[in-house]
Amino acid sequence: MIKVGIVGGTGYTGVELLRLLVQHPAVELRVITSRSEAGRGLDHLFPSLRGHTDLCFAEPDVDALAGCDVVFYATPNGVAMTQVPELLARGVRVIDLAADFRLKDADTWSEWYGMAHACPALLEDAVYGLPEVNRAEIASARLVANPGCYPTAVQLGFLPLLEAGLIDAGAMIADCKSGVSGAGRQANVGTLLCEAGESFKAYGVNGHRHLPEIRQGLNAVSGGSCGLTFVPHLTPMIRGIHATLYAQLADDSADLQALYEARYAREPFVDVMPAGWTPETRSVRGSNMCRMAVCRPMSGNTVVILSVIDNLVKGAAGQAVQNMNIMFGQEESAGLTQVALSP
Amino acid sequence: MIKVGIVGGTGYTGVELLRLLVQHPAVELRVITSRSEAGRGLDHLFPSLRGHTDLCFAEPDVDALAGCDVVFYATPNGVAMTQVPELLARGVRVIDLAADFRLKDADTWSEWYGMAHACPALLEDAVYGLPEVNRAEIASARLVANPGCYPTAVQLGFLPLLEAGLIDAGAMIADCKSGVSGAGRQANVGTLLCEAGESFKAYGVNGHRHLPEIRQGLNAVSGGSCGLTFVPHLTPMIRGIHATLYAQLADDSADLQALYEARYAREPFVDVMPAGWTPETRSVRGSNMCRMAVCRPMSGNTVVILSVIDNLVKGAAGQAVQNMNIMFGQEESAGLTQVALSP
Amino acid sequence: MIKVGIVGGTGYTGVELLRLLVQHPAVELRVITSRSEAGRGLDHLFPSLRGHTDLCFAEPDVDALAGCDVVFYATPNGVAMTQVPELLARGVRVIDLAADFRLKDADTWSEWYGMAHACPALLEDAVYGLPEVNRAEIASARLVANPGCYPTAVQLGFLPLLEAGLIDAGAMIADCKSGVSGAGRQANVGTLLCEAGESFKAYGVNGHRHLPEIRQGLNAVSGGSCGLTFVPHLTPMIRGIHATLYAQLADDSADLQALYEARYAREPFVDVMPAGWTPETRSVRGSNMCRMAVCRPMSGNTVVILSVIDNLVKGAAGQAVQNMNIMFGQEESAGLTQVALSP
Amino acid sequence: MIKVGIVGGTGYTGVELLRLLVQHPAVELRVITSRSEAGRGLDHLFPSLRGHTDLCFAEPDVDALAGCDVVFYATPNGVAMTQVPELLARGVRVIDLAADFRLKDADTWSEWYGMAHACPALLEDAVYGLPEVNRAEIASARLVANPGCYPTAVQLGFLPLLEAGLIDAGAMIADCKSGVSGAGRQANVGTLLCEAGESFKAYGVNGHRHLPEIRQGLNAVSGGSCGLTFVPHLTPMIRGIHATLYAQLADDSADLQALYEARYAREPFVDVMPAGWTPETRSVRGSNMCRMAVCRPMSGNTVVILSVIDNLVKGAAGQAVQNMNIMFGQEESAGLTQVALSP
Structure with missing residues (x-):
């Protein structure tokens, strides 16, 4: 034990x-x-x-x-x-x-x-605890820095495209929506039910702390200096992050669906949905899964990735347990097999 | 298996x-x-x-x-x-x-x-599948009638008082509040988010199908003909039932807290909270627990029981699995040990 | 002006x-x-x-x-x-x-x-500012005490029965449900969206400040000492109070529907719904109306009144404006004719 | 009349x-x-x-x-x-x-x-009923086509930039979030409270009917063929649209705040917020206002416009009344001066 x-x-x-x-x-x-x-x-x-x-x-x-x-x-x-x-x-x-x-x-x-x-x-x-990138280093780490919630959803979404060099890394956009639990259990007027309920807003448009974290991760993968516009929003629900990611294809001949499926085929906590499906945050509520879809609207040059997680699980505590499992030689999914609570 | x-x-x-x-x-x-x-x-x-x-x-x-x-x-x-x-x-x-x-x-x-x-x-x-009353009969039953959601919360709340003969069984009141999932996954204008969200209403005031079911159960325990006013309400959330139960004490000398704790001491899925606590539905979201509190407001003659369940778990699927466990000689809590999802 | x-x-x-x-x-x-x-x-x-x-x-x-x-x-x-x-x-x-x-x-x-x-x-x-009871005194008052939100919904609901002497005033029950805005715009963990959302609970069961206010009002009408059990609950929405009121009929021969319609026939802000209808809180969202229904479930001896208001309007600011209109000789509904926002 | x-x-x-x-x-x-x-x-x-x-x-x-x-x-x-x-x-x-x-x-x-x-x-x-563009034609129109909800929020947001020729019109992005009332009052599983509540998702990624409408409007202003990626999302609330608009600045010397303030200075129903503010949908709930902010995150080359409306008011019925007022020579804001319901 x-x-x-x-x-x-x-x-x-x-x-x-x-x-x-x-x-x-x-x-x-x-x-x-x-x-x-x-x-x-x-x-x-x-x-x-x-x-x-x-x-x-x-x-x-x-x-x-x-x-x-x-x-x-x-x-x-x-x-x-x-x-x-x-x-x-x-x-x-x-x-x-x-x-x-x-x-x-x-x-x-x-x-x-x-x-x-x-x-x-x-x-x-310190090892950055995103298992899909750093699994081996995590296994032997003394100190793991568990990723932030937005950075988890955004990096997992962009990774296959950057690794394959398929997009213009200078003009990526991450339009992210978070449930209110991301703001923590602090007494705070802004996250009262009467303030955050039945309303939608952007915040931190001019700079959010997760921006340098995401950029550091994307740069490491792309081997260069990524340009990212990151706009977080608060959505009136408790759990869940939905990242809608936009990039311009530098090479539009690739089979993006196949690329994503191959990249995450052996990952226990990344689920690439079939072509044409779209993920909902509730499908991962209480579970450690990151569920995503890749689309090219109207067959154009803009690729759109939809990536959802439960911010408290894959975006925090679940990923921490996943890291612990890796560090201590456990089955990676030990204690993390819960089915999402839906509805 | x-x-x-x-x-x-x-x-x-x-x-x-x-x-x-x-x-x-x-x-x-x-x-x-x-x-x-x-x-x-x-x-x-x-x-x-x-x-x-x-x-x-x-x-x-x-x-x-x-x-x-x-x-x-x-x-x-x-x-x-x-x-x-x-x-x-x-x-x-x-x-x-x-x-x-x-x-x-x-x-x-x-x-x-x-x-x-x-x-x-x-x-x-058919055996009525409320384990806290009919455990032995369930074990050998060929056919189990799994109780309704309201009947589970209401019966578990009133049982100790009726068994002990402490209340006027002729004038009980059950003011119940249910999340919208109780209405099922049917296309229906009344349970659209825009109809049932941000609003609260009573329904079925003049007669709800769970009324005869509750009365049958209460009568079996009290050995007589219970008088019950049952008013269900729709509350703007997905899961959860909160039953607020009122009765007039016929004997006000009893230690109600001790009575409830003793009655449910060995029940794996009924939790009597300490005196002065009140249950929230979210504390049982996704779990098979019925959590309750007993109060005498202002030390008066009216006893108030607060009883909460997740209508889809202890009020439906979880109780069904609990019954299966009993029927097949499994640990009663097998597959039912999930911690409630909170927040 | x-x-x-x-x-x-x-x-x-x-x-x-x-x-x-x-x-x-x-x-x-x-x-x-x-x-x-x-x-x-x-x-x-x-x-x-x-x-x-x-x-x-x-x-x-x-x-x-x-x-x-x-x-x-x-x-x-x-x-x-x-x-x-x-x-x-x-x-x-x-x-x-x-x-x-x-x-x-x-x-x-x-x-x-x-x-x-x-x-x-x-x-x-000071004049207690419930126009349906004290209109004349309000007109000449120097100081008006605007009623609390629960007291408004509960008193308007019980008034006709008490004035007519039709119920046992010793054992009334008010099971009330409030939206979260009733708790005010204070930084407070308990009313965060993540605490109060998607959950339902009772609070103040052993004594809420609105209890003596309600009792004072009911006693004034009944001419005696009313016995009231008052249980407030928090419901996951922003605006609205739903009071479900229970009393035992002392005289069951009265036409309760006619009684209520007559009592409030000339009130601009009390709407008695037709027999068989039930009010929803959203039907008064943003409006100064108190909407109610009177029922006798299963034709029994228990009368049930359903009374809804917007806690911030008829339960606070709107009633205050109504009182101002009366005090200054304005049309009572001046500035208060908004249609409820629904959905 | x-x-x-x-x-x-x-x-x-x-x-x-x-x-x-x-x-x-x-x-x-x-x-x-x-x-x-x-x-x-x-x-x-x-x-x-x-x-x-x-x-x-x-x-x-x-x-x-x-x-x-x-x-x-x-x-x-x-x-x-x-x-x-x-x-x-x-x-x-x-x-x-x-x-x-x-x-x-x-x-x-x-x-x-x-x-x-x-x-x-x-x-x-038919005259396209967006008063901020076609006021004169609306005044004399026999037939007005009232704009869609998304098209209203998106066009008003992009207009000043396109009119001034400041952005690359070939790669605009509109990431839009709508409350559920936009789906109408139809019996439909997908918009049940239990399906659309506490969840967030994109839909219509591969083509939404509002796309050609938006493009037609943007093309008319820019005098060319705009390239727009439009991704609508469903957010768990009743009313409100939040459009987050992205474009690349072709000329980054302009004072965007001044541009927007000047463009809408005389518009009764467009409110450009001061620099640094961000709009919330609840600030327009029940009102005919379109409230917006213009930002350049991290002072980069990407301009972000945040534009909010109540989809049922400025996005539908309110704009229709505004058009009627214009057509019949009324004060444009007649019947449309309601303050938003907040909270």
Whole structure:
């Protein structure tokens, strides 16, 4: 059994991680820390967990964490980077669900996250936890930077085209729509049901923190400098991201459907739909699947990729568990075989 | 492995049954029939099942069904009663998720369902599949009538009070609120998102088909003739039933919290919350749990029970699987241990 | 033109008041104060008002308010009571949309609202602003206590039965369901879309502040001490209250439909639906109407009243404008003739 | 008073037209026809209209319609074209809210709408009812083709850029998101709350009927052949369209904010937000406004326009009333000054 610790499990990513881990066949959940909730049962905060665990939130305690095989950070940005070096030094492997280790360049990180990085030397060492790209590195990683939700949906969508060199990498567009849970479980007027319900809007048009993360990933694949316009939107639902991706074909002779099917044929968590189908976010609600379709509207020169994930699963907690499975030699889909909840 | 067949799996109850059965450790799903969808893969109708099953819908075929150990009917009311006698005769056990065998009295059934009953002789034989009341009879039943969604939430809520004889059984009130999936996957103006969304209404105030079913159950427990006012409402969400139950205490000296906790202490799928807590429907979304709380507002003479279920799980498909587990000597919670999806 | 001031217009009641007042044919909106937003245009907070007003939020300033004919308080409980005496002394009439002046008994008020009352002597003087009961007193009032949302729906529903003495006033039940806007525009985890969406729950079962207000109103009508069980619920939508009211008939010979139609025949904002109809909250969304139906399920002894309002209109801002119209000799429906937004 | 008739008022466009017309100060609503509802009061179908009109649906009757000054068609595509010639011949002016007269080319129309056009000769004569482009022609039109919802949001968004010749017209992208009411009030599985709620999807990627309409409009402005990729999506809400428009700047020296503000300075129903703001669909819910923002993300070469409307108002019934006002010399905003319902 893998001995697991969680730091900061009071948000949506945290409760989703708990949902997956309490059912995981090879996990022993040892400790979960939360300063604000220390001493209270998990079910006080999350009644959905009643009957599934007797664990209580504990005060942060590095010694308790050091007794684990792996520790998940489900904390706000900037927390993990102050604690991870000690855990690594004590031989614990770490999966960070926040953004602390996602960017390779410390200056870029500081610019977008508004603080100095506490351990820039670790940035090179950290493995970006997108299994469809970095599976081998993840297997041996001490520190995995779990990707953001938008970056997961967007990179998986563009990858086959960039790898095959079929598009103009200088003018890609990612029009993304997210459910509100992406904004977290913070008291915030903007995400009240009465503000975010029955309405649709763009946000962060002039720069969203996931932009440099996506660009870094796309650049690594294309071997050059990708030009990406990224516009996120808030859609009135709880879970789900729908990325609608646009690019201009440099070579329009390729069989895009075959390309996508081949690229993801052996991936357990990417489903390329048959030609003519379109994915709905609900088809992945609660599941770790990324479901996608590739289209050329009116047979024109613009390729459109539709890519959907559950932002809390493949976009966060599920992908983290997938990474843990890879790191510890488990079946990659262990604990991740849930059928999406639909309707 | 239990060999399972499904008749009519194209509605919400059907897809939920499929979600549970494709993950069930002791089930081999043999055949699923649908006249309208015969020959097409399940994933054509329900993309959430892609990758979980290769099964196709088949033409109705009694011989194929006769090769199963158990057949679930997820058909409209009135279908099962025309086919079940033959299957029983051929040694197949049946769980009917429709209403055909829920009422003991054929005349009452005809009155509420608007048709003659095709096999009234089977009504006495059929076991009403509420495990918390009829577990032993279910274990040996050939034919189980799976309870309705409202009846499950209401009966479980009132049971301890009636069994203990603590309330005036002549003036009970059940004010129930259901998500829209209870209305099924039928093309219908009234359940369009634009009609049922962002609105709340009562319906069936002058008589709903679940009323005689609830009364039959409550009468069996109280040993008399219960008086019940039942008002169902439609609430703008997909899954979930919240029953708010009111009764006048005949004896106000009892410790109601202790009574409820004792009654359900060994039930795997009834959770009595601590005093002062209130259940939310989302805490059981996708799970087979019935979660409840008992209150005496302002310490008065009126007892209020709050009882929530997922109408598609404990109110339909999950309870059906629970019944199957009991019938075939499985762990009662086999295939039913999912944590609720929250948020 | 009526010169109008508003104190505290940054919540949902405030913006709804603004929506109604900027279109009111006899109103000149003079001043709106907000400490937090002073100096900013109303449209910064509420883009829906762009093009309808150039007014800015102003610092609180009693002299500016004193130049108005009437001042609306759309502030948290406890604010109006500290400022109203001075305004009244300077000849300004006041409509308080908070709870400061709703209860006649200062001790009861303190008990439920958790603070001492700043001007208990005014409580007797204040007129409870339910026009269907107190129209004449409202017309000459200096200070109107605008009713709460639940109290409006519940009192209008029970009134005809209590006035006619037809029910057992000792055991009434009000099972009420509210949209989330009733909780206000406060940053609060519990009313996030991800918490309150796609879920249904009861709250305040052991005592809600609207209970003493409702009881006070019902007692005044029945001339005795009413027994009421009041259970509020949160329903996943933005606007609307649905009150489902239950009572036992003491006299079952009355024609309840005729009683209700007669009682409200001349009321501009109460609509008794034809027998057999049931109201939906969306049929009053954005309108000042209270729409209701009266039923006797299965022709039994329990009468059920279904009463719906828009909590922000007839349950708050609209009723306040209705009261203003009465106080200033306007047509009672001036500025309140909007058709509900449906769908 | 303008004497008005409506053909086919039983859908969402119809009830919205009724909401606006029963409050319009210069309209006398004479007749509304519906074969299926003939003889019933409007309030039977739309309880929100109770108290606002006593009108009943009438059997289709060309003589009754011929007594009107103007007739609105709120019928399915293909109905108006069979009746309009007679009405025009009898001197009645017509506003068609369906698509029958939107395209100038009869062959293109037939190709996209799947039937022959009944009166192709009228296509040239019909005026495309986008007041911001064709105000003068609308004023004298006998027959106005009211624009589609997507076409309104997209054309208004792109117009200033195309008129100024600032973008590459060959590679425009319109990523559009619509509330479900755009699909109409038809019994349809796909728009059930349980199918369209809590989910997001694209549809019509390979060709949507609004594409040729948008292209025709953009071509007319740009004087050339525009290349447009148009991807519509369904978002889980009732009302609202959000168009996110992308284009490559051919000339990046222009002050886009100033351009947009100047273009729409005198338009009563287009609101260009200040730089840095982003529009939400709820800010126009129930109102006839098109609200937009213009951005250049990261100061790059891609211009992004965000354009929101209420699909039932500026995208249908409201624009139809705006056209009527222009045709009959009324104040253009008569009956259209409602503040958006927010929250």
